Amino acid sequence: MSEANNSLEQILPQLKCHFTWNLFKEKDIPEDLEERVCEQIESLNPEFKGTMYNLLAYIKHLDGRNEEALECLQQAEESIQQEHSDQAEVRNLVTWGNYAWVYYHLGRLPEAQAYVDKVKQACEKFSNPLSLDCPELDSEEGWTWLNCGERQNERARVCFEKALEKKPNNPEFSSGLAIAKYYLDGKPRKQISDSVLKKAIELNPDNQYIRVLQALKLQKMNEEAKGERMVKEAVEKAPHQNDVLRIAVKFYKNKGDLDKAIELVQRMLESTPNNCYLYHQIACCYWAKVKQVQNEESDADMKREKMDELRKHAKEYLNKAIEKGLSPLYEYSELTELLEIEEYDQIASSKELPARERQHSQHDRDSLGQTAGTTVQCDLEGLPVSQTSAEKQKVNGQQENTSENQIPPNAPNYWYQQGLIHKMNGELLQAAECFEKELGRLLRNSPSGISHFFLPAPEL
Structure with a gap:
């Protein structure tokens, strides 16, 4: 058994799979990653489910849930066989590599060796004993990096560019490159040209996610009307695809149409009712509506009543977000201002407080107004206080x-x-x-x- 163990320890690091890509530094997994991956499995096109099941299996392994990881790998294998039957052997190389690693960590060495042998047999057909160098594997790695957080977009770009060198007009690889470059857009010397998105749309006419990214790009270029037409069309064609809806929400928030943004987030909640971040999004929209009303020219009493109602909705949704598990470390942004103002109102009117602190409450609130809108990364005041x-x-x-x-x-x-x-x-x-x-x-x-x-x- 020890000889088999030594042999596996030499072979496993050579496999191309999630265990050898060094996806997370010191297992620093984004807090909401598992939830996002599960959400995408439900809403993405079937051809991408194998990729997401493989990533979900690796996440579960890192959390010590190896039996659940095996179930995910089985689902990945079945999905790939169904959606990519003509390339199943090549595309399953990542899945089989993950199988081998999970079985190795479970101490089930014969099963681990069996999957190593499957990888060998597939690769030997292409004159490579363990690692097949093909664009499909580069693409699989690229999609995985894209889902591991914004810091990994550069690595995703490299993978898709490598894949496109061998298949320059492949729709899947073109989409991946466009998405990776779009999210690198804000970095110096990484500006994405409009042609990259246009080519991706031409090769992927049914990919609505690429369309809403192009709409955001047009909005930044002061072509908002044209962008909105693309957003409406994308939402009509993918009414329950949450990744599309999420970008559409961003578009409408940028535009200032907060009612439409709230409507779309509530639609997303229909499929993921326990997503704390979506409740937080709605709370942010309501607080932005408070600021809109604040700047309106209207009757003071009516304005006050409307603002109080909007604050109430913002508070309700923030409380729901925290009930559903939103971490205090999450960025609360302008909602911090809302809660602090409410707290100071309570303190100022409380008869239980000493006179000295009541005197200071208005000064504190005035100071708060001077700093309103500042983004707070780790603010203890960003928790419900009423x-x-x-x-x-x-x-x-x-x-x-x-x-x-x-x-x-x-x-x-x-x-x-x-x-x-x-x-x-x-x-x-x-x-x-x-x-x-x-x-x-x-x-x-x-x-x-x-x-x-x-x-x-x-x-x-």
């Missing part, structure tokens, strides 16, 4: 009955809530201590590794 009396009593009870070492498992923002209670009671020193504890918790859990810069070794 509570009913019953909720306040509940949290107060938790504060009295819970020691520092017995934080309720169902209260991930426990110290933040305690800090708010102390703050509202005028106990500013205790509030600061609680906020520091919450910040320490966020730093320890941060995927970026920022905790190593701020927390002492014992806390790490």
